[in-house]
Amino acid sequence: MSKVIISTLYDSDVFKMACRQFDKAADAINLPENLRDRTKYPKRCLAVALPIRRDDGSISVFEGYRVQHNLSTGPSKGGIRYHQNVTIGEVAALAMWMSWKCSLVGLPYGGAKGGVVVDPRELSDGELERLSRRYMQEMVNFLGPHVDVPAPDVGTNERVMAWMMDTYSNHVGHIEPSIVTGKPISVGGSQGRREATGAGVAYLATRYLEDLGLSPASSTVAVQGFGNVGSEAALAFENYGVKVIALSDYTGGVYNPNGINVRKAVAYVRSQKVLRDLPDAEPITNEQLLELPCTVLAPCALERVITEANASKLRCRVLAEGANGPTTNSADRIIDERGDIELIPDVLCNSGGVVVSYFEWIQNLQNYYWDRDEVMKKLYAILDKARESVEYQKRKLKFSRRLAALTLGIQRVADAKAARGLFP
Numbered sequence: 001m002s003k004v005i006i007s008t009l010y011d012s013d014v015f016k017m018a019c020r021q022f023d024k025a026a027d028a029i030n031l032p033e034n035l036r037d038r039t040k041y042p043k044r045c046l047a048v049a050l051p052i053r054r055d056d057g058s059i060s061v062f063e064g065y066r067v068q069h070n071l072s073t074g075p076s077k078g079g080i081r082y083h084q085n086v087t088i089g090e091v092a093a094l095a096m097w098m099s100w101k102c103s104l105v106g107l108p109y110g111g112a113k114g115g116v117v118v119d120p121r122e123l124s125d126g127e128l129e130r131l132s133r134r135y136m137q138e139m140v141n142f143l144g145p146h147v148d149v150p151a152p153d154v155g156t157n158e159r160v161m162a163w164m165m166d167t168y169s170n171h172v173g174h175i176e177p178s179i180v181t182g183k184p185i186s187v188g189g190s191q192g193r194r195e196a197t198g199a200g201v202a203y204l205a206t207r208y209l210e211d212l213g214l215s216p217a218s219s220t221v222a223v224q225g226f227g228n229v230g231s232e233a234a235l236a237f238e239n240y241g242v243k244v245i246a247l248s249d250y251t252g253g254v255y256n257p258n259g260i261n262v263r264k265a266v267a268y269v270r271s272q273k274v275l276r277d278l279p280d281a282e283p284i285t286n287e288q289l290l291e292l293p294c295t296v297l298a299p300c301a302l303e304r305v306i307t308e309a310n311a312s313k314l315r316c317r318v319l320a321e322g323a324n325g326p327t328t329n330s331a332d333r334i335i336d337e338r339g340d341i342e343l344i345p346d347v348l349c350n351s352g353g354v355v356v357s358y359f360e361w362i363q364n365l366q367n368y369y370w371d372r373d374e375v376m377k378k379l380y381a382i383l384d385k386a387r388e389s390v391e392y393q394k395r396k397l398k399f400s401r402r403l404a405a406l407t408l409g410i411q412r413v414a415d416a417k418a419a420r421g422l423f424p
C-alpha cells in the first residue's frame with residue numbers, strides 16, 4: 001500500500017484507533033516484524049466518483065469507497081455505509097475489523113468495507129436507487145461472489161442490496177444473488193439475516209449475564225441506536241425478558257425505568273421515522289443514555305461514543321458492543337482498569353450479522369435454502385464456539401477480552417499470509 005494512501009487513512013481517528021488496537025495485539029503475540037505491515041494495512045483502497053441525476057434534473061456527484069483489507073483468507077466481506085461523515089480512513093478501519101471478525105469466528109472470508117459520503121435521508125427513493133446502482137456499476141470489476149461480497153451497514157438496507165444485486169446481475173447477464181448478502185428473502189436473502197446482528201448481540205450478552213449469575217428477568221438494558229442492529233437487539237432482549245429501559249437514535253434518546261415496549265417503539269418509528277416524542281417515555285440525550293444505571297449497555301450506532309470523558313461514569317455490568325468501534329483506546333484502558341464491566345468486543349459481539357451473511361452466500365451458491373430454525377441454531381453454535389475460544393485465550397494469556405478476541409483474529413490472518421508465502 002502506498003505511503004501517500006496510508007497517510008491519508010491516518011487522517012481518520014477511527015483508523016488510528018484500529019491501528020493502535022492492531023499494534024497492541026501484534027506486540028502481545030510477538031507477531032514477526034516482517035508480517036506486521038502486510039497484515040495491518042489494507043490490500044486495496046478504491047475511491048470512485050458517483051454522478052447521479054437528481055429529481056430536479058441537476059447532476060450531483062457523490063464520493064464512494066471500497067476498501068479490501070485482506071484477501072488472503074477468502075473473498076473479502078463487509079457492509080457498505082451511507083453516511084455524510086464517511087471517510088476513506090473510517091472505511092479502512094471498518095474493513096480491518098471485518099478481517100479480524102471473520103477470522104475470529106472462523107469464516108472463510110477476508111475483510112472489506114464500503115462507504116458513500118451522503119446523508120441518505122436527503123435523497124428521494126429514486127435518487128437513492130440511482131446512487132446505489134451507480135455504486136455497483138463503478139465497483140463491478142472489483143467485486144464478485146469469489147472476490148468481495150458487500151452487505152448492509154449504517155444507512156443501507158435490504159432494498160439497497162436488491163438494487164445492487166440487480167445491477168450486477170444485469171452486467172453479467174444472469175441472476176447472481178451471491179454478489180451481496182442482506183438481500184430481501186424474495187431475491188435470495190436468508191431467513192434470519194435481518195435479525196442476525198441484533199439477535200447475536202442479545203444472545204451473547206445473556207450468556208455473560210449467566211456467567212455473572214444474573215437472570216434476564218432481574219436485568220435491564222439501554223440500547224443506543226435504533227436501526228437494524230439496535231432495534232433487533234432491543235427486540236431480542238425483550239424476548240429474553242430483559243427490561244429495556246432506554247433507546248435512542250440520531251435525534252436523541254427515550255427513557256422509562258419501568259420498561260419501554262419495544263414492539264410499540266418499532267411501530268412508532270415505522271410511522272414517525274424517529275424515536276423523538278415516543279409516548280410513555282421521557283426524553284434523554286444520547287450522552288445521558290450511556291451513563292444510565294443498567295445491567296447491559298449496548299451501543300449500536302456509531303464509533304467512538306465511549307471515551308476518556310465518560311468511561312469512568314458508565315454504570316453497566318456488561319458492555320455489549322453492537323456497533324463497530326464504539327469504545328476509544330483510552331476508554332478501553334479505563335474500563336480495563338475499573339475491572340467491574342464485562343466488555344464484549346465488537347468483533348465478537350456483532351459478528352452474528354456476517355455469520356448469517358455467510359449462510360446466505362452459501363445458500364445462494366448452492367441454490368438450496370434453509371429454514372429459520374436451522375439458520376438460528378447454526379448461528380448460536382458459531383457464536384458459542386467463538387465466545388469459548390475468546391474466554392480460553394483471555395484466561396490463558398491474562399488478556400482483556402478485546403485483546404483476546406483481536407489476537408485470535410489477527411493471528412489467523414497472519415498465519416494464512418505466512419503460509420501463502422511472501423507474495424500472495
Ligand SMILES: NC(=O)C1=CN([C@@H]2O[C@H](COP(=O)(O)OP(=O)(O)OC[C@H]3O[C@@H](n4cnc5c(N)ncnc54)[C@H](O)[C@@H]3O)[C@@H](O)[C@H]2O)C=CC1
Nearest residue numbers: 153154155197225226227228229249250301323324350353
Ligand atoms: N447491519 C449490520 O448487519 C451490522 C452493523 N454493524 C454495526 O452496527 C452499527 C449500526 O448499524 P446499523 O444498525 O446497520 O445501521 P442503521 O443505519 O440501520 O441504524 C443506525 C442507527 O443509529 C442511529 N444513529 C446515527 N447517528 C447516531 C448518533 N450520533 N447517536 C445515536 N444514534 C445515532 C440512527 O438514527 C439509527 O437508529 C454500526 O456500527 C455498524 O457498523 C455491525 C455488524 C453488522
Ligand SMILES: O=C(O)CCC(=O)C(=O)O
Nearest residue numbers: 077078079151353354357
Ligand atoms: O454481513 C456482512 O457481510 C458484513 C456485516 C458488517 O458490515 C459488519 O459486521 O460490520
